[in-house]
Amino acid sequence: GAVVSQHPSRVICKSGTSVKIECRSLDFQATTMFWYRQFPKQSLMLMATSNEGSKATYEQGVEKDKFLINHASLTLSTLTVTSAHPEDSSFYICSARWDLAVDSTDTQYFGPGTRLTVL
Amino acid sequence: AQSVSQHNHHVILSEAASLELGCNYSYGGTVNLFWYVQYPGQHLQLLLKYFSGDPLVKGIKGFEAEFIKSKFSFNLRKPSVQWSDTAEYFCAVNFGTNDYKLSFGAGTTVTVRA
Numbered sequence: 001g002a003v004v005s006q007h008p009s010r011v012i013c014k015s016g017t018s019v020k021i022e023c024r025s026l027d028f029q030a031t032t033m034f035w036y037r038q039f040p041k042q043s044l045m046l047m048a049t050s051n052e053g054s055k056a057t058y059e060q061g062v063e064k065d066k067f068l069i070n071h072a073s074l075t076l077s078t079l080t081v082t083s084a085h086p087e088d089s090s091f092y093i094c095s096a097r098w099d100l101a102v103d104s105t106d107t108q109y110f111g112p113g114t115r116l117t118v119l
Numbered sequence: 120a121q122s123v124s125q126h127n128h129h130v131i132l133s134e135a136a137s138l139e140l141g142c143n144y145s146y147g148g149t150v151n152l153f154w155y156v157q158y159p160g161q162h163l164q165l166l167l168k169y170f171s172g173d174p175l176v177k178g179i180k181g182f183e184a185e186f187i188k189s190k191f192s193f194n195l196r197k198p199s200v201q202w203s204d205t206a207e208y209f210c211a212v213n214f215g216t217n218d219y220k221l222s223f224g225a226g227t228t229v230t231v232r233a
Binding site: 113 | 155163165167218219220223224225
């Protein structure tokens with residue numbers, strides 16, 4: 001149980017285009033999902049908290065107009081990188097908090113990540 | 120400011136050696152603590168977590184961690200590593216907030232030589 005998927009696993013796009021990344025909790029409901037960015041050989045940086053049915057909460061320094069987040073259902077959150085530029089190239093990882101986890105409600109389950117390369 | 124630090128960037132050891140990875144945080148309040156592992160080409164997996172109670176926490180794959188509040192530390196240990204423990208290890212902290220946010224340490228790459 002507690003599997004999170006991401007699609008696509010990797011994407012290459014031209015500068016100026018927009019890219020949508022999906023994050024799904026496959027076997028549990030998640031009212032809260034998180035989006036992280038991971039640079040090579042570095043840690044995960046939290047970008048935003050995605051809340052089902054309401055607006056995402058962005059971390060300081062993250063452009064909300066550039067990184068659009070939509071949490072349309074209890075199992076799906078999407079991150080759209082708008083007008084992507086080479087500096088947006090990175091590894092994007094989502095996680096989902098299992099609302100009804102028996103052991104704890106404070107555990108996040110991570111997706112496999114999406115490698116974005118902007119040419 | 121709240122922060123998480125991992126002391127070792129890269130650890131290389133032989134099979135059957137003992138492993139200890141350091142993790143410290145800076146915050147005076149209540150924290151929830153986690154260790155995640157990322158095997159090559161795979162996603163982050165939870166190794167263990169601490170919320171309250173016994174400060175010595177046992178996780179999967181023979182790992183354990185000890186929360187020492189006075190030292191603001193949550194070090195990860197394994198008595199005898201295997202080649203399959205080669206991975207990236209991340210310490211993560213929730214700084215007592217109700218928003219479930221995690222702050223990650225920089226990670227430690229562990230290479231186990233057969």
